[in-house]
Amino acid sequence: MTDRGNGYETIFTLEATPLKYGPGASKEVGWELKRMGVGRVMLISDPGVVKANITGRIVELIEAEGIQVEVWDRSRVEPTADSFQAAADFAVEGDFDGFVAVGGGSSIDTAKVADLIATHGGEIMDYVNPPVGGGKKPPSPLKPLLAIPTTAGTGAEATTVAILDIPDQRVKTGISHAYMRPARGIVDPLLTMSMPSEVTSSCGLDVVCHAAESYLTKPYDARPKAKSPDDRPPYGGANPIADMWSAKALEYGGKYLRRAVADGEDVEARGAMMLGASLAGIGFGSAGVHIPHACAYPIAGLKHEWQPPGYPEDHPFVPHGWSVIVTAPASFRFTYDAMPERHHEVAELLAGEKINNPNENTLPEILIQLMKDVGAPKGVRELGYDESDIDDLVEGAMKQQRLLVGTPKDVTEDDLANILRESMENW
Ligand SMILES: [Fe+2]
Numbered sequence: 001m002t003d004r005g006n007g008y009e010t011i012f013t014l015e016a017t018p019l020k021y022g023p024g025a026s027k028e029v030g031w032e033l034k035r036m037g038v039g040r041v042m043l044i045s046d047p048g049v050v051k052a053n054i055t056g057r058i059v060e061l062i063e064a065e066g067i068q069v070e071v072w073d074r075s076r077v078e079p080t081a082d083s084f085q086a087a088a089d090f091a092v093e094g095d096f097d098g099f100v101a102v103g104g105g106s107s108i109d110t111a112k113v114a115d116l117i118a119t120h121g122g123e124i125m126d127y128v129n130p131p132v133g134g135g136k137k138p139p140s141p142l143k144p145l146l147a148i149p150t151t152a153g154t155g156a157e158a159t160t161v162a163i164l165d166i167p168d169q170r171v172k173t174g175i176s177h178a179y180m181r182p183a184r185g186i187v188d189p190l191l192t193m194s195m196p197s198e199v200t201s202s203c204g205l206d207v208v209c210h211a212a213e214s215y216l217t218k219p220y221d222a223r224p225k226a227k228s229p230d231d232r233p234p235y236g237g238a239n240p241i242a243d244m245w246s247a248k249a250l251e252y253g254g255k256y257l258r259r260a261v262a263d264g265e266d267v268e269a270r271g272a273m274m275l276g277a278s279l280a281g282i283g284f285g286s287a288g289v290h291i292p293h294a295c296a297y298p299i300a301g302l303k304h305e306w307q308p309p310g311y312p313e314d315h316p317f318v319p320h321g322w323s324v325i326v327t328a329p330a331s332f333r334f335t336y337d338a339m340p341e342r343h344h345e346v347a348e349l350l351a352g353e354k355i356n357n358p359n360e361n362t363l364p365e366i367l368i369q370l371m372k373d374v375g376a377p378k379g380v381r382e383l384g385y386d387e388s389d390i391d392d393l394v395e396g397a398m399k400q401q402r403l404l405v406g407t408p409k410d411v412t413e414d415d416l417a418n419i420l421r422e423s424m425e426n427w
Helices: 025-035 047-051 054-063 081-094 105-120 197-215 240-262 267-287 291-301 320-325 328-338 340-351 362-373 387-398 413-422
Strands: 019-021 040-044 068-072 098-103 145-149 161-166 171-176 184-187
Touching: 019 025, 019 267, 025 054, 025 098, 025 145, 025 184, 040 054, 040 081, 040 105, 047 054, 047 098, 054 068, 054 098, 068 081, 081 105, 081 161, 098 105, 105 145, 105 161, 105 171, 145 267, 161 291, 171 291, 184 267, 197 240, 197 267, 197 291, 197 320, 197 328, 197 340, 197 362, 240 267, 240 340, 240 362, 291 320, 291 328, 291 387, 291 413, 328 340, 328 362, 328 413, 340 362, 387 413
Parallel strands: 019 184, 040 068, 040 098, 098 145, 145 184
Antiparallel strands: 161 171
16 A cells, blocks of 8 residues: 555545345345335346246235335347346336345346436447446446345445347447445345255356455556546456455355355355355455456357356356366466465465465466366366367457556556467366
8 A cells, every 4th residue: 555656546436335144134025125115116037046036025025015116028038239128117207216136146236237227328339348338437436236136146236237149249248336335235145045955066166266366466556557536447456354254255256165165055155155256356346356357258249159067048148157267277377477475365365275386377276176076167178168169269359448557567468369369278
């Protein structure tokens, strides 16, 4: 925390969604909404969560407090501008005074966008990050959104972004602004008990990457000073407060993810991963993520051929956490020399013990062991790509400049090509 002068940033921000956490916490949804002052809400969910009878129970709890609720249950696993638009149309027409999301990251992201358009109007693409969209900023806070995650991964309840797939440009990108952060969250591990082990694996590895990338991102005070508070990006760089959240999430990921995957009924492990997802969400929501997430967008967006085991079979796709983790070992081998000590710290947090004589391969090896133990794909090739796709993947990753600026050292197209080549098979 030094003022380097010469135009470097001296300020960082840590904002967090107020969270209520614990087994059974979702039973208090009506009470929470009441004190948020809403009388008529749109509840955004998806067919799987409805089928698991989670949505229905939440609706009853809300109605029991005398709050009107209308359900829109068509969120899809990989939201597109069209699926966001359908939710936004429903939101505009319904004239709601609040929103509730019940589901995984895609339902929560869909709710953020429905809320944005219902509050401020305009076209979705106007708000999407440049260069894909117009980068317009919402002029004032949105209507209150209460997020209730049913997976332990994205941390979407704690973040300021909504991610969408743009099929005709073969790219995934997002809308990112502080006002997109949900007003409150309820994190109830009992809601994740029905998650298949593959979903637990992918979501949990996403948590680990959020925490590791944010811990290993370029520090806020090594970045150019924002011209105005409005220009300071939500992902501001590593800072002492974000470190605390990310460190705890790394510790939980290393200690509990294997158990949550092996035994879905392990409430302690489920609870720790659910809490870990929120902790990491707060950490990376402040510091940001970089290369593995930048590469994950084209890996998920370029080809839609892989049918992931354990997921609904309505369309082939690469689950987000797996699309991220496959390039993490090579990414952190590449970033190692920018901050060796911090790479050692991440390795030790994940391992839960002191590591003697660590080197650039220590963290990658710990990640690879974790991937093997939780049944993650071996690498980018298993997801349907080969060396002839590297140029396209690099081009897609380079579009994620919002994330790549967080890399702790300069990263070129050649560097990304090398990382992707090394990531074809991690073992
Ligand atoms: Fe992620």
